[in-house]
Amino acid sequence: xxxxxxxxxxxxxxxxxxxxxxxxxxxxxxxxxxxxxxxxxxxxxxxxxxxxxxxxxxxxxxxxxxxxxxxxxxxxxxxxxxxxxxxxxxxxxxxxxxxxxxxxxxxxxxxxxxxxxxxxxxxxxxxxxxxxxxxxxxxxxxxxxxxxxxxxxxxxxxxxxxxxxxxxxxxxxxxxxxxxxxxxxxxxxxxxxxxxxxxxxxxxxxx
Numbered sequence: 307x308x309x310x311x312x313x314x315x316x317x318x319x320x321x322x323x324x325x326x327x328x329x330x331x332x333x334x335x336x337x338x339x340x341x342x343x344x345x346x347x348x349x350x351x352x353x354x355x356x357x358x359x360x361x362x363x364x365x366x367x368x369x370x371x372x373x374x375x376x377x378x379x380x381x382x383x384x385x386x387x388x389x390x391x392x393x394x395x396x397x398x399x400x401x402x403x404x405x406x407x408x409x410x411x412x413x414x415x416x417x418x419x420x421x422x423x424x425x426x427x428x429x430x431x432x433x434x435x436x437x438x439x440x441x442x443x444x445x446x447x448x449x450x451x452x453x454x455x456x457x458x459x460x461x462x463x464x465x466x467x468x469x470x471x472x473x474x475x476x477x478x479x480x481x482x483x484x485x486x487x488x489x490x491x492x493x494x495x496x497x498x499x500x501x502x503x504x505x506x507x508x509x510x511x512x513x
Contacts, residue, residue, distance in 0.1 A: 327494035338415035339383035366396035
């Protein structure tokens with residue numbers, strides 16, 4: 307089994323586009339795609355709306371996407387060619403409770419690609435690729451925590467002479483990793499695809 311995790315330091319930096327792009331670019335793989343969303347306090351994981359459930363109720367849910375309209379992130383994964391697409395939603399701090407069911411789903415698949423940072427607390431994938439954008443100031447703690455585990459960095463091509471908008475964050479833990487630059491709306495390059503394909507082709511112990 308191959309396991310790929312795509313992370314990112316903030317919302318709207320292109321994580322979903324990278325996942326969908328890799329699914330499409332590697333059709334020889336039988337992908338199970340999983341998007342993990344952590345939901346804030348006061349919002350129910352079951353329906354994503356405000357809820358009066360207690361903090362320890364409705365802590366997580368996993369739903370399978372069947373719509374192929376491409377209107378949602380998980381639908382985009384199916385359109386790109388994923389065999390199955392799942393959306394795991396959990397209240398903040400409760401991902402551990404969802405992990406037994408997620409592990410069971412993962413165990414049934416030949417190839418798995420997940421969109422998440424926090425899942426790195428529970429899994430050690432074959433590849434972990436964080437997406438970074440110098441123009442976005444927010445930098446999630448989960449992205450900072452696992453930088454040293456990155457296999458490579460996918461970075462929005464910065465303007466000449468620009469510096470990151472985020473403060474107090476060092477990329478030194480990943481300084482020895484390959485860096486691939488992207489120019490949205492193109493979130494994937496042939497070099498990224500070849501890097502992923504070649505790494506997954508290696509024996510598991512060599513990845």
